[in-house]
Amino acid sequence: MxxxxxxxxxxxxxxxxxxxxxxxxxxxTEVEVKGNYEHIERLAEGADPSLGVDGFKDGDYVVDDKFVSHLPLVVIDLKDKEIPEAYTFDKKEERFVLKDGVEPYVDASISVIDNENDVNYLGDDPQLESSIKIKYRGNSSIVFDKHQFRFKLLDEQGNPQKLDVLGMGEDSDWILNLSMIDSSLLRNYMSYAIAGQFMPYTPDVRFCEVIMEKNGVYEYQGLYLMMEPVQHGKNRVDIHDYNPKNDYTSYIVRRDRYDEEGVMLDTYATKNELCYGYLDLKYPTGEDLSDKVIDYVTNDISDVEKILFSKDENTFLKYPQYIDEDSFVDYFVFNEFFTNYDAGNNSTYMYKNDRGKLCIGPVWDYDNVADNISEYLLDPEVISFEGQTWFEQLLQSETFCKKLEKRYAELRKAYFSDEYIDTFIDDTIVYLGNARKRDWSRWKDKYTEKRFAIVKDRYGVKVDRNFENYEDIVQRLKDTFNDHALFILPELHKLTVSCKYKDAYRIxxxxxxxxxxxxxxxxxxxxxxx
Structure with a gap:
């Protein structure tokens, strides 16, 4: 017994x-919430969001040396020049292309005023001054009255000059971004700030106010994000430099529409019309770019695609040996939460460090997220990222699907919780203070144009997203995040249940x-x- x-x-x-x-x-597992954000840190330092006027009268946006803000001031001096309208829309390619014979950049200069006490007068001595080349940037946003800009810092000889801009590390290439399409002024900042807590090489961003100077006259342009473009570099995507002695190389590619000015790769999936768009080689560039490099990157990505698109289960299941699966998991759940359904197909970066695994990211382009597309109404009760390039194949794997569920559940208790998102939005609005009001005073007529179609939701109720005041716009933003977040996990579970290759006996x-x-x-x- x-x-x-x-x-x-x-x-x-x-x-x-x-x-x-x-x-x-x-x-x-529990996710450690870091929360080292600009809006939190600056307020803790004593920044006063009530500084300066809260609007402009009679459409007069001319300012003088007494103009003050708690945000950094970025002054662009165009002298007597105009930035050319250098791009035209190509209906066939569905994008803006450079006009023949037009140089998009003009010479100008930049000054950045960012005092330690967070009190910045236009008449103060700047912390940074440089010659620049500047152009308008964006795709559809390039036609908006509130332009976005891309500029390159130059030394006295006109060569690229790497400088630290607003504490984001030294580089020569920068972007001033805040699309007029986002009247909340929050979408891009939220996306990059939160992604930066757990997704490598997410571009740094800083709020600032832009003043355009022309022939000695200063005109207020609005609230912007100074930000990094996605590039190779010490303070950007910090992968190893190209070494011609090696038979391999680190690289960065971007999936998007066809670009005649880019280095378009004829990979296995592209050649066989298995995927959307094209891959453009973004690094190596310049003197390091050669047929040898192009062939290497093309073949390397083709090897991944042959596995992902394989009809043989054993071949397909080798994919974790080639891609950084966790980066693809994070990319999926992040973009699904933010409802960025352009990601995966357009503005989609991937990088590889030497002979490591292929990673997806950094994230890019979030002004259209959270139900901000004029023609379409977001249905919060469904997910839509599963059809994006490569992800449709990855979702055949139960392992990948389960990782999506697990990761989303983790983030839902942290960065994706309703409380976290609502608090993030509220705190950012407090931080922006009068700067947000000034921007709205400058551009309110554009922000409140009735650009959204009135569309019926899944229950037949007509939804009007055209609002006249900022508070309603912000509430709609919160509601969109909170409503969609409820349905993501059960929808992810459906993907797990319906996946092709079950792993209970294998994993x-x-x-x-x-x-x-x-x-x-x-x-x-x-x-x-x-």
Missing amino acids: RKNKIIGIIVVLSLVVGLGFFYGYQKV HYEYAALFLVIFLISVTIGRRKV
Whole structure:
């Protein structure tokens, strides 16, 4: 009797150990919330959002040396020049292309006023001054009255000059971004700030106010984000430099529409029309770019695509050997949460460091997210990222699907919680203060144009997203995040249930083997004691 009890105890323990390993694999871990954000840090330093006027009268946006803000001031001096309207819309390619014979950049100069006490007068000495080349940037946003800009810092000889801009590290290439399409002024900042907490190489961003100077006259342009473009570099995508002695190279590519000015790669999936868009090689560039490099990157990505698009299960399941699966998981759940359904197909970067695995990212372009597309109404009860390039293939794997569920559950308790998102939005609005009001005074007529189509939702109710005041716009933004967040996890589970390649017998074989060993040992011990 006593021997049977011992055997029973051993068997039960082996079951507990085996099940412990199994469920440990699926356990949702707690995400450490960092929250080192510009709006939090600046307010903690004593920045006063009530500084300066809260609007302009009679359409007069001319300012003088007494203009003051708690945000950095960026002054662009165009002298007597105009930035040319250098791009035209190509209906066939569905994008803006450079006009023949037009140089998009003009020479100008930039001054940045960013005092340590967060009190910045237009008449103060600047912390940074440089010659620049500047142009308008964007795709559809390039036609808006509130332009976005891209500029390159230059030294006295006209060569690229790397300088630290607003504490984001030294580089020569910068962007002034805040699309007129986002009347909340929050979408891009939210996206980059939150992504930067857990997604590598996310571009740094800083709020600032832009003043355009022309022939000695200063005109207020509005609230902007100074930000980094996605590029190779020490303070950008910090992968290893190209080395011509190696038969391999680190690289960065971008998936988007066809670009005649780019280095378009004819990869396996592109050649066989298996994917959307084209991959443009963004690094190596310049003198490092050669046929050898292009062939290497083309073949390297083709190897990944041949596995992802393989009809053979064993071949397909080799994909974790080639891609950084966790980066693809984060990219999926982040863009699904923010409802960025352009990502994956357009403005989609990937990078590889030497002979490591291919990673997706950094994230890019978030002014259209969270139900901000004029023609379409977001349905919060469904997810739509599963159809994006490469992800449709990855979702055949139960392993990948389960990782999506697990990761979303983790982030939902942290950065994606309703409380976190609502607080982030409220705190950012407090931080922007009068700067936000000044921008709205400058551009309110454009922000409140009735650009949204009135569309019926899934229940047949007409939804009007055209609002006259900022508070309603912000509430709609919060509601969109909170409503959609409720449905993501159950929708992800549906993907797991319906996936093609089940892994119950395959992925947990190590735990099954361990359980079997423990069980056999217990039985053997029991028999010896009989």
